[in-house]
Amino acid sequence: xxxxxxxxQLMESxxxxxxxxxxxxxxxxxxxxKLEVSEQGVKLTGSDSDISIESIIPVEENGIVYVxxxxxxxxxxxxxxxxxxxxxLPQSTVEIESDDRRNITIRSGKAEFHLNGQDSEExxxxxxxxxxxxxxxxxxxxxxxxxxxVFAVSSSETRPILTGVHVRVENEELHFTATxxxxxxxxxxxxxxxxxxxxVVIPGKSLTELNKILDDSEDTIEISVTENQVLFRTxxxxxxxxxxxxxxxxxxxxxxxxxxxxxxxxxxxLLQSVDRASLLAKENRNNVVRLIMxxxxxxxxxxxxxxxxxxxxxxxxxxxxxxxxxxxxxxxYMMDALKSIHYDQVKVEFTGAMRPFLxxxxxxxxxxxxxxxxxxx
Amino acid sequence: xxxxxxxxQLMESxxxxxxxxxxxxxxxxxxxxKLEVSEQGVKLTGSDSDISIESIIPVEENGIVYVxxxxxxxxxxxxxxxxxxxxxLPQSTVEIESDDRRNITIRSGKAEFHLNGQDSEExxxxxxxxxxxxxxxxxxxxxxxxxxxVFAVSSSETRPILTGVHVRVENEELHFTATxxxxxxxxxxxxxxxxxxxxVVIPGKSLTELNKILDDSEDTIEISVTENQVLFRTxxxxxxxxxxxxxxxxxxxxxxxxxxxxxxxxxxxLLQSVDRASLLAKENRNNVVRLIMxxxxxxxxxxxxxxxxxxxxxxxxxxxxxxxxxxxxxxxYMMDALKSIHYDQVKVEFTGAMRPFLxxxxxxxxxxxxxxxxxxx
Numbered sequence: 119x120x121x122x123x124x125x126x127q128l129m130e131s132x133x134x135x136x137x138x139x140x141x142x143x144x145x146x147x148x149x150x151x152k153l154e155v156s157e158q159g160v161k162l163t164g165s166d167s168d169i170s171i172e173s174i175i176p177v178e179e180n181g182i183v184y185v186x187x188x189x190x191x192x193x194x195x196x197x198x199x200x201x202x203x204x205x206x207l208p209q210s211t212v213e214i215e216s217d218d219r220r221n222i223t224i225r226s227g228k229a230e231f232h233l234n235g236q237d238s239e240e241x242x243x244x245x246x247x248x249x250x251x252x253x254x255x256x257x258x259x260x261x262x263x264x265x266x267x268v269f270a271v272s273s274s275e276t277r278p279i280l281t282g283v284h285v286r287v288e289n290e291e292l293h294f295t296a297t298x299x300x301x302x303x304x305x306x307x308x309x310x311x312x313x314x315x316x317x318v319v320i321p322g323k324s325l326t327e328l329n330k331i332l333d334d335s336e337d338t339i340e341i342s343v344t345e346n347q348v349l350f351r352t353x354x355x356x357x358x359x360x361x362x363x364x365x366x367x368x369x370x371x372x373x374x375x376x377x378x379x380x381x382x383x384x385x386x387x388l389l390q391s392v393d394r395a396s397l398l399a400k401e402n403r404n405n406v407v408r409l410i411m412x413x414x415x416x417x418x419x420x421x422x423x424x425x426x427x428x429x430x431x432x433x434x435x436x437x438x439x440x441x442x443x444x445x446x447x448x449x450x451y452m453m454d455a456l457k458s459i460h461y462d463q464v465k466v467e468f469t470g471a472m473r474p475f476l477x478x479x480x481x482x483x484x485x486x487x488x489x490x491x492x493x494x495x
Numbered sequence: 496x497x498x499x500x501x502x503x504q505l506m507e508s509x510x511x512x513x514x515x516x517x518x519x520x521x522x523x524x525x526x527x528x529k530l531e532v533s534e535q536g537v538k539l540t541g542s543d544s545d546i547s548i549e550s551i552i553p554v555e556e557n558g559i560v561y562v563x564x565x566x567x568x569x570x571x572x573x574x575x576x577x578x579x580x581x582x583x584l585p586q587s588t589v590e591i592e593s594d595d596r597r598n599i600t601i602r603s604g605k606a607e608f609h610l611n612g613q614d615s616e617e618x619x620x621x622x623x624x625x626x627x628x629x630x631x632x633x634x635x636x637x638x639x640x641x642x643x644x645v646f647a648v649s650s651s652e653t654r655p656i657l658t659g660v661h662v663r664v665e666n667e668e669l670h671f672t673a674t675x676x677x678x679x680x681x682x683x684x685x686x687x688x689x690x691x692x693x694x695v696v697i698p699g700k701s702l703t704e705l706n707k708i709l710d711d712s713e714d715t716i717e718i719s720v721t722e723n724q725v726l727f728r729t730x731x732x733x734x735x736x737x738x739x740x741x742x743x744x745x746x747x748x749x750x751x752x753x754x755x756x757x758x759x760x761x762x763x764x765l766l767q768s769v770d771r772a773s774l775l776a777k778e779n780r781n782n783v784v785r786l787i788m789x790x791x792x793x794x795x796x797x798x799x800x801x802x803x804x805x806x807x808x809x810x811x812x813x814x815x816x817x818x819x820x821x822x823x824x825x826x827x828y829m830m831d832a833l834k835s836i837h838y839d840q841v842k843v844e845f846t847g848a849m850r851p852f853l854x855x856x857x858x859x860x861x862x863x864x865x866x867x868x869x870x871x872x
Contacts, residue, residue, distance in 0.1 A: 196803065199775055206771050222804075229771050233804035394583050394606050398576055426573065427599075427610035 119191025120215035131173035135164040138171040150194040172356035192238035252342035271322035272298035282319035302488040324359035377467035379440035389456040395421035396449030455487035496568025497592035508550035512541040515548040527571040549733035569615035629719035648699035649675035659696035679865040701736035754844035756817035766833040772798035773826030832864035
């Protein structure tokens with residue numbers, strides 16, 4: 119196997135594929151990165167059994183040559199050192215070759231690295247998915263769908279299904295929902311054409327890693343689903359993740375149909391005020407803050423930490439309708455929710471101090487954040 | 496105590512003073528930051544017993560008012576939360592007051608923090624130094640003196656004196672020297688006037704923290720020394736450090752008088768080549784690399800890691816004079832030394848493969864780096 123490649127393109131692909139490689143894997147060959155070279159270009163593969171990533175560097179694109187002097191073949195090299203090696207090579211052109219004993223040589227300028235490789239035959243084959251149940255999304259839209267929901271997945275393995283994001287099609291809308299049973303984040307978007315998609319639950323970690331790799335240079339991404347895998351594919355990227363098994367809980371029951379108090383308020387002001395109120399309460403797990411309605415459109419946000427002190431702040435809402443209210447909640451959950459809403463104004467809908475409350479952008483019904491309040495006596 | 500202050504100036508001083516405050520101190524009041532207000536302005540103090548820092552915000556400077564509405568007084572507040580509180584306050588003006596029960600109130604905009612403070616009488620008095628043995632240096636020169644030496648101090652407490660930088664005056668030159676007995680870094684500068692200075696050893700940690708605080712807006716810094724303290728003073732900063740006791744070893748004996756091989760070479764090329772050669776050797780403590788002279792002005796740098804692989808690179812020196820050589824050394828020590836030398840070309844002087852070698856800039860006799868090679872068989 120032999121090829122010459124542009125270091126910049128190699129570096130980018132290496133960094134993408136590294137996100138699927140874990141040094142703590144139970145299958146030794148998965149600490150390696152697979153290199154495959156054909157007349158079409160170079161393909162790098164990494165996997166930790168849950169996530170697998172393939173990144174392709176084509177021979178040329180838009181008139182620029184990336185790969186040349188090709189002798190097809192494949193090998194597996196130790197992933198641990200490869201990113202640093204590629205990053206520190208002296209020149210923009212890199213020559214890589216391996217012989218039949220899997221001795222790998224990496225050359226650039228006057229520097230030469232010799233690494234012991236492994237037989238690519240030992241590297242597991244990734245499943246080839248039938249692309250029947252597949253549809254396309256603009257990449258930036260998928261990134262937003264993930265960004266606005268994945269933070270709300272559970273970090274505990276007590277109920278494994280909650281560590282994933284629930285993805286389903288309902289009424290020609292694509293729904294992403296995540297919850298850890300203390301708060302919920304949901305986003306739906308209309309789909310252009312009739313799409314058949316089984317309801318699936320994708321591990322939060324997979325989506326988080328996917329979002330780090332996807333950039334805006336790719337316009338659309340193709341999503342395919344089988345019984346236990348989901349594949350995200352762009353022109354040069356193939357990102358495969360296992361799905362979580364089991365039934366995702368029915369979450370629409372959690373969402374109150376009527377609210378008793380509606381507050382419209384500047385998103386950033388509420389966020390910064392809750393942030394300040396939580397500063398002294400960092401020690402306790404929930405960093406609870408309290409919200410109290412005052413006269414006019416005034417809202418008081420306060421936080422208290424025995425022996426340290428307390429914080430109190432008055433914020434002016436744009437409007438308040440309905441019953442007066444005093445309610446306590448986790449500052450972290452509120453801040454997570456507000457940070458995910460990139461609109462200037464939010465509408466917070468309360469149903470008393472004991473029931474979940476909703477946070478939505480004022481002008482967008484597609485995004486929904488729900489938080490369960492905390493009881494205080 | 497009461498005052499109104501500009502948040503930006505308060506933030507800067509808080510960040511400086513925080514560098515002397517440790518949450519792990521054995522004296523509880525030292526987890527606090529002392530605030531003292533007088534008609535001259537505000538003074539913040541922090542200390543961990545080894546290092547003490549006072550930062551002053553004057554009432555006004557260059558026509559800009561920083562502090563007003565002053566009622567003199569003092570209090571100690573918990574340092575743990577103060578930086579975050581100041582950083583997240585909503586407006587550029589901050590009002591701080593404390594009553595006679597040490598209840599502290601911090602107000603900005605509509606936000607109000609209440610903290611429990613402590614009596615400033617309980618805060619230890621910092622020693623007032625006689626400024627007899629003192630001299631001035633340009634601030635940027637002091638920063639360089641520190642930067643080019645402090646990295647070489649010992650990180651082990653086996654020989655505590657080596658954890659400090661040796662500062663002395665000799666032949667009307669100011670010398671800074673640091674060594675961990677494996678490598679040494681030294682810089683000397685001529686002093687303008689006759690300066691009497693006892694030979695002192697300043698903890699490396701103190702100088703590192705000092706360098707983080709000093710910026711180039713201060714032209715000069717005054718340095719005063721007593722039996723067991725050193726004081727660095729600028730217009731608004733007072734930085735006090737204890738000195739290390741004991742006799743610093745005589746290091747000039749280590750420096751070979753004659754060399755057998757002299758290599759002149761581009762600093763960056765040597766640095767990057769050694770960096771690459773050490774990539775595979777990260778596991779072993781010394782990350783040893785080898786240097787071998789070749790024909791002409793060629794030098795080979797190589798590194799080897801059993802089971803992983805090896806690296807080899809040819810570098811062209813600008814000139815090589817003297818005996819042929821094969822030598823091994825720690826890549827980390829070589830890279831530390833080369834990174835501290837901000838000159839394009841260095842002169843490396845070897846005395847065989849078993850004796851220390853020197854690295855100096857080609858055009859500057861003031862800077863000296865010395866490294867003990869590693870034996871290989």
